[in-house]
Amino acid sequence: MANRSISRLLSFIAEGFNSNLLFRSIKPLVIHPFYHTVSDVYLPYIHPLYIPKKIKDFENDLEFLLRHFNAASIHEVDFYRQNPAQLKKHAFHLSFDDGLRGIYENLTPLLYRKGVPATIFVNKAFVDNKQLFYRHKAAILIDKLNKGKISGTVKKEIDIQKIYAISYSNRHLLDEMALLLEVDFQSFLETEKPYLTSDELKEMQTKGFTIGAHSIDHPNFRELEPAEQIRQITESCAFVKETFGEQKACFSFPFSDENIPDSLFKAIENTADMTFGITGIQVKNNGRHFGRIDMEKNSRNAKGAINKSFLKAKIHPI
Ligand SMILES: [Zn+2]
Known part of the structure; x- marks a missing residue:
């Protein structure tokens, strides 16, 4: 509880803090803001879980980032982690988790135009719309229940909070509920195509x-x-190396990197060149593991989110 109060207080201070002064008070570093997707329309597989930014809000975030930071590719991130003295100005590397199609549709024209590269972290099972992420399945079921197109007796048997709480280990329950609610996940995949295809991802690679x-x-x-x-x-x-020919393997931990033991970093040291989490401005594992800044949390704007991360970094230097 105390931590949450401190976090709320920091958020409040961050909103009004002078970014120029704050950023100048820390030696140049690379920050890692991340998103999932951006959408102006309601997405039944996303909105019941969290509210993605609208395109205009993302544009405002990007404007803020470009005002204060250089855009860095993953290759530059790799270079600066090995040659930190070469970094003369703060930089940011953008990334997106879960391989969602909205990035391709809504953001690539803007990002190409501004010359801002990004890393798209994809799940082997979801690329090309082969399977649905179990949390997206939960969202689709909740969406159906919320829309109220379910008969009274079935609805009474299903508790929305219980759907939210279904874990990875119990994900088969979502398929059972889908039968009950007459939701066809396979046809949802075919019609909605929530995930990027390999061809779209390869096209994005050609743009950096x-x-x-x-x-x-x-x-x-x-x-x-x-x-x-x-x-x-x-x-x-x-999969990423074979399918997309990436030279370096980058891995972002699903959900969270909190409590990942050193033994796991050790076990994957020859597998993943760089790893990423969600712990703000942080570098661990001999400069190979990077915290990232969640830009969607509480629908905050870039100034609030980035200022807060810098304030935290000042309290607990990296
Ligand atoms: Zn994810």
């Missing part, structure tokens, strides 16, 4: 984007044995 791995099917690592954690990382990194 890079493809990273985000596990096979987005498990919660807290529920997995170490051997399965390693398999999820190894197989997805191999």
Whole structure:
């Protein structure tokens, strides 16, 4: 509770803080803002879980970032982590998790025009709309219940909060509920196509984007044995290298990198060249693991989110 109060206080201070002064008070570093998708329309597989930014809000975020930071590619991130003295100005590397199609539709024209590269972290099982992420399945079911097109008796048996709470280990329950609610996940995949295709991703690579791995099917690592954690990382990194010809394997932990033990970093040191989490401005594992800044949390704007991360970094220097 105390931590949450401090976090709220920091958010409040961050909004009004002078960014120029704050950023100048810390030696140049590369920050890692990340998103999932951006959409002006309601997405039944996303909105019941979190509210993505609208295109205009993303444009405002990008404007703020470009005003204060240089846009860096993943290759520059790799260079600066090995040659930190060469970094003369703060930089940012943009990334997107879960390989969602909205990025291609809504953001690539803007990002290409501004010359801002990004890394798209994809799940091996979802690329080309082969399978649905279990959290997206939960969202689709909740959307159907919210829209009230369900008969009274079935609705009474299903508690929305219980759907939200279904874990990776129990994800088969979502398929059972889909039968009950007459939701066809396969036809949803075919008609909505929520995920990027390999061709779209390859096209984005030609414009300077890079493809990273985000596990096979987005498990919660807290529920997995170490051997399965390693398999999820190894197989997805191999997929990205083989399918997209990426030279370096980058991996972003699904959900969270909190409590990832040193033994796991050690086990994957020859598999993943760089790894990414969600812990703000942070560098760990001998300069190979980077925290990222969640730009969607509480629908905050870039100034609030980035200022807050810098304030935290001042309190707990990296
Ligand atoms: Zn994810």
